[in-house]
Amino acid sequence: RLPVCECNSCFSGPDCSLFLHGCLADADGGDPLFLEPFWMNNAESSAIVVAGWHRMSYSYEDHSFISMQLQNHIRKLHLITGNAVTENRFIVFGAGSTQLLNAAVHALSPSRNSSSSSPSPARVVAATPFYPLYEAQTDYFESVEFEFEGDAYLWRNSSSMNMVEFVTAPNNPDGQLNKPILKGPFVKTIYDHAYFWPHFTPIPAPTDEDLMIFSISKLTGHAGSRFGWALIKDEVVYQRMNDYMQINTMGVSRDTQLRALKLMKVVMEDGGRKIFEFGYNIMKNRWENLTNIISLSNRFSLQEISPDYCTFFKKSRAPSPAYAWVKCEREEDEDCYEVLKAGKIIGREGRLFGVEARFVRLSLLKSQDDFDLLLHRLNQLIISEQLSD
């Protein structure tokens, strides 16, 4: 019997069986707890023990901040997953991909000390709907080097300006495999591949770009360990990102690197099949359940994702996105966030992604309890819609 304090926030009572009727379905946030059961099944093989005297130094034996062993595992993981080319690439580690996003913007912006005249700042853009952190971070770090300028589509004809475009594939919030909008000699592109793993998307071919960013957050689900990496072709860009890491944090925690290494070893034990199949089946089922419910409604619609051939699974696979990108279709439902909130569902407002308030993002990555409650609330909302029609 669970003590009361361990009940999930929607249940109470001595055995946590009393459903709290006012309880909200929290579909905000991107905590990838759908993978928690996988790690419960692999608790022993994924555990690490670190003695007090171990790994005390700032750096490794070769004086770098980056574990060579982990770097080699990352290259191997990309090879077996077939999602990225790592040959002739440098690797930089970050505290999550979050830290690397700004390191990349810095490294791709015109350098202040390389020319006597002051170059104009790089204009940082992303196609809408875009991950809100790009804007938040670029604005927050307010620099003479770069400025956030919003939607990439609006800059298609600015071929003589220094531009940095974030290309998110699959995209957060709508799961599409985005392609760059801008091209030309002054355009630099950062490929954010946080979700480019077989749980969330078919892998059509290995990505082979100049600057690609990955993370364990959505790969293994260990968002709290804060570990990401960038694969970089150009040595100067690599050096600038490395300098950023050196000045910002003197590298990524060695404890985190040790944990990431252990997790990757488990992931690769059987060539990745176990975790990717596990993750894919959960995400695919959630999407099926969600689309079945939404198909009963005229009030809400979802993004369309077509099935595609996956080179990892060697077959065509059904959609399994990390988020639902919901649109409120009725004219009067201009603020979709409020519409869902009235139905006891908390999503993330479309406005934050650079689009109208008619859109809301719902997270499908969280625990099974969270997802079940989301379905329950959506069901109620749609039944009440049908009763009032």
Ligand code: PMP
């Ligand atoms: N990029 C995208 C598109 C994301 O959705 C996220 C997390 N929600 C990140 C980067 C950052 O992830 P982390 O710092 O945990 O690696």
